[in-house]
Amino acid sequence: MSPPRGPLSQLRRGHEELVLGLLRKHGPLSRGELGKLCRLSRTTLYDILAELVATGAVVPAGQQDDGPRGRGRPAETLALNPGAGxxxxxxxxxxxxxxxxxxxxxxxxxxxxxxxxxxxxxxxxxxxxxxxxxxxxxxxxxxxxxxxxxxxxxxxxxxxxxxxxxxxxxxxxxxxxxxxxxxxxxxxxxxxxxxxxxxxxxxxxxxxxxEAIWGAAAGGRDVLYLRLSHGVGGGLVIDGSLHRGAYGLSGEFGHIVVDPGGRPCSCGGTGCLETVASVRAVLDAYRDRGGHADDVRDLVEAAGRAEPGALALLAEVGADIGAVLAALCNAVGPGVIVIGGELAETGAALLAPIGRTLDARVMPISRHRVSLRRATLGxxxxxxxxxxxxxxxxxxxxxxxxxxxxxxxxxxxxxxxxxxxxxxx
Amino acid sequence: MSPPRGPLSQLRRGHEELVLGLLRKHGPLSRGELGKLCRLSRTTLYDILAELVATGAVVPAGQQDDGPRGRGRPAETLALNPGAGxxxxxxxxxxxxxxxxxxxxxxxxxxxxxxxxxxxxxxxxxxxxxxxxxxxxxxxxxxxxxxxxxxxxxxxxxxxxxxxxxxxxxxxxxxxxxxxxxxxxxxxxxxxxxxxxxxxxxxxxxxxxxEAIWGAAAGGRDVLYLRLSHGVGGGLVIDGSLHRGAYGLSGEFGHIVVDPGGRPCSCGGTGCLETVASVRAVLDAYRDRGGHADDVRDLVEAAGRAEPGALALLAEVGADIGAVLAALCNAVGPGVIVIGGELAETGAALLAPIGRTLDARVMPISRHRVSLRRATLGxxxxxxxxxxxxxxxxxxxxxxxxxxxxxxxxxxxxxxxxxxxxxxx
Missing domain, CATH: 3.30.420.40 (ATPase, nucleotide binding domain)
Structure with missing residues (x-):
């Protein structure tokens, strides 16, 4: 369970962040210098510093060498622990x-x-x-x-x-x-x-x-990530934070129904996106139509040489995915949509039809405001x-x-x- | 535009909130008492108090009457301004x-x-x-x-x-x-x-x-609100905050496509939820089927006396709404869904079929974790x-x-x- 988030514990965390931020910005500082910069009371600052030293986040960093001389012994400085963090x-x-x-x-x-x-x-x-x-x-x-x-x-x-x-x-x-x-x-x-x-x-x-912090959507504050792999799932980054939902089940895009009369899904539902857009579902459909693919790499290769059967299938799958994404765009308004997972390696053969249906189905006023990208972090x-x-x-x-x-x-x-x-x- | 949100301005805001919170909790306090309770340095506290007095949030509230006697003149106390805020x-x-x-x-x-x-x-x-x-x-x-x-x-x-x-x-x-x-x-x-x-x-x-703060979902941190009125729209409260989306167009649930071959929508799209679930769309459909309703009150009245045509129509509309809500539940995981707008006044005639389709279409593991409620704030x-x-x-x-x-x-x-x-x- 999370620690209680009352105003005082929030404030203490704010104080710690302030002190750490000052040490990052200025390098080693004496307690007196920290006191002037952070404006906390002496008691509060010393409390915070004691805890930061105890946890190893901050370490003594020798005595001040540029301070005023002849006024007692030089003050000890504190610095971020280069080995911590x-x-x-x-x-x-x-x-x-x-x-x-x-x-x-x-x-x-x-x-x-x-x-x-x-x-x-x-x-x-x-x-x-x-x-x-x-x-x-x-x-x-x-x-x-x-x-x-x-x-x-x-x-x-x-x-x-x-x-x-x-x-x-x-x-x-x-x-x-x-x-x-x-x-x-x-x-x-x-x-x-x-x-x-x-x-x-x-x-x-x-x-x-x-992906929202270091990958395809780096810097994005509202990001929708869809992974097309053995399962189909995803996640929402909302206002810069990972969204969990009220009961820990957000981002279950693979279980949005795209065909109420479709196949049974592993989740117990029927006709979920996962039943048409998982690696297995796509490979099965490809083989059912006479395509040859042992695994997803064969399908990626077929798409790469523009094999008509592979392109047609990926266009259908992309349309289902695009329809789901359009609904979610209207609801959530992400700035970036990132498509990851093995199936994304089929590249434009899948992303282009996703984009077409997304454009056709999203509110016209929102069209072209969302950026559709392939995942980059693998x-x-x-x-x-x-x-x-x-x-x-x-x-x-x-x-x-x-x-x-x-x-x-x-x-x-x-x-x-x-x-x-x-x-x- | 928002003011800059650096660590220092965040901290200052935290200090103000702390001081205001203490005055709310304890009533009028002297500067000395505030200093002991808030643990800020004297300089910082006096700065914060000067600004709170300047903005009118805090006012002098007379002299302390229960302090220790015989130790100089009683200290002046400060209190929240009853006229401000x-x-x-x-x-x-x-x-x-x-x-x-x-x-x-x-x-x-x-x-x-x-x-x-x-x-x-x-x-x-x-x-x-x-x-x-x-x-x-x-x-x-x-x-x-x-x-x-x-x-x-x-x-x-x-x-x-x-x-x-x-x-x-x-x-x-x-x-x-x-x-x-x-x-x-x-x-x-x-x-x-x-x-x-x-x-x-x-x-x-x-x-x-x-609705998320004072209404049907009071206390809910993840709330989906759907309004069925002349237009169909809504909003998401995520982790306690109103969600806006990357380009200000979140909560547009009325423009999620429920029937790609359906009627043109005011948004420029086709077959949006609004084309089947707005007040006008429902009244038009009711009349097309031989029902008599001048306005939504007539429909509410027909539903109230269980008129079969009204119930059948609301069951169909409810199924479309429930399908959209199920998709959004899988994606966002709200703890509470609130249905508002004039059409919600039809009550169980609409909410029961919404709930049935929601249950049928949401991931089985999420079933019964979402609470479906009628709006209460009108x-x-x-x-x-x-x-x-x-x-x-x-x-x-x-x-x-x-x-x-x-x-x-x-x-x-x-x-x-x-x-x-x-x-x-």
Missing amino acids: QAIGIDFARRALHVAAVNLAHEIVGAASEPHDADLPWERRVDLAERLIGRLGGGDLRLGALSAIGAGVVGPISDPDGGPDGDIESDFENDIEAGEPLPHRAQVLLRERFGVPVLLDNNTRLAALG EAAGALGGIALVLHESPLLSRYPAGPDLAAGVPPLSPRHHNLVKEGS | QAIGIDFARRALHVAAVNLAHEIVGAASEPHDADLPWERRVDLAERLIGRLGGGDLRLGALSAIGAGVVGPISDPDGGPDGDIESDFENDIEAGEPLPHRAQVLLRERFGVPVLLDNNTRLAALG EAAGALGGIALVLHESPLLSRYPAGPDLAAGVPPLSPRHHNLVKEGS
Whole structure:
């Protein structure tokens, strides 16, 4: 559960952010200099500093060398801890694990992925995560400075801080498929293994946050992300924050009905978008029409050489997707729509028909106000979103004001990271 | 345009809210008592208090009568200004004007409505607003203490502070029907007439905010409001705040396509929900099938006596509405859906079929997690939403922390207000 958010705890968090911001801007400062700059009372400032030192966010940084001389001993200065502020993002996808990490400067120091069987137990997944993380940044990531982990899992999550005692997950236990690992199991194991707080969210929603902050919609405050993969899902970033919804089930675009008389869906519904736009649904339809495709790469290849059957099918699928997106645009008004997942690799063969139906069906006054883009972060999106979640939720890690200004203040991906994502995916 | 939101200005606003909150909780306090309670430095506190006194939010309240004696003269106390903090909400609907006002304690002191012709010029509408406001609270509303106005208008608005020089409105000038009054005209006239800041938003979205704070969804943090009136529209309250979208066009549920081969819509699209679920569309369909209804009251009456033709038609309309709501529930995950507008007066004849299709089409795991309710604020919803907008955007007026805690902290409507709404509508 979240800590109480009364005015006083909000104010304390504001004070911490102010002090950290001053140390980022000015470098090492004495307590006296901090006092002048932050205008807090001496007692309050010393309280805040004591806590920041205790958590390791701030460290003593030697004595002042440019102060006025002959007025007693030079004052000790404080600085941001260069080893603190690390955060790790982990995406526990159904059949693969993705990890990424940032240092205190919030530069991505590495990202990596590894496929695994869908029935791999949580203990083994966490082993795998530990191994992959150990290899990040050339193997010299110092985990002693790790501050928090943001982890994405399959399934509904409503409270990023909710532990195994929270009400939220247990609400859904009966709804989760038999044998499906419970999301909070990952949280417990990671907390035991790494000894830091673990924030949890749905991995597709985290991918939406990743794309909105570092990816195709970087800087966008209202972003709709749709992932076309083995499942069809997505996420909404609203006014710069990841939207969870009242019961943790927002972004379920794949279960919007497009054909009430259509096929049964894994969710128990009928004719959901997922029944026509998932990888399996599209491949099945392609084969039913005499196309040859063992996997999505064959379909991408067929679309690439403009095979008429593939283009016709993707046009139909794109029309269904565009109709759903048009309805959501009228309702939510996103500035950017990002299409991700394996099927997005078919490129214009799918995105062009999506755009045509979106234009035809959205309110005419909204036409051309929405930008439709392909995702850019690939498989790393969920893990990067996990990092973004940590930076957003944890005041001691954040260099940005909470909430509204998050997306605006985040620096673009460094070239170094681009390489690493490529390497990892 | 909004003031800059750097950490320091955010912090200052936090300090003001803290001081105002302490005065609300404890009543009159001396500067020394305030200093102990708020933990700000003396300089910062005195700065904040000087500004609060200058703006009239805080006034001297006599000398302390229960302090320790014999230790110098008693300290002067400060209190909230009982005459300040008034806010007015105005809903400039197409064919009627609705006003409401709150005092410093944020108690509704009155609400009133008056119908007018659709082509009434803005000058005359503002005259009418002034007359209606003058009659509120038995005519003794002291407008000298007015702090701000929140006004709702028909059409797209993206920035509540955006004046006539803002970019937003002019973006849409070419899109607005010829002869349609420009929204910012109302803002300019009100500002001239009342001499206070005027916040502007779409009136249906304001009704959503009103219902989420004082109405059917009071206390709800994620609320979807659908209005079935001469037009069909709505609004989303997301995490306690009114959602505007990237270009000011969110909540346009009436223009979600339900029948791609259907009738042309006023928006320029085809087969929108509005073409089947607006008052006119439903009345036309009822008459086409041999029903007799001069206006929506006749239809409400027919539904009330279970006339089979009316029930069958409302079942069809309800199914279309329910399908749209199911899609939006999967995407946004609201905890409460509120149905307002004249057609909602048909009651269960419409809400039951809406609920049936909603249940059938929403993801099975989400079923029964959403509460479907009829709006409770009637015609006053938009004006009350205008007040909520002011309380939300203006720190000196707000008794609530900005943002996340808005809805949670707002008191329920007083019985006094219920009477006044009734009287006014």
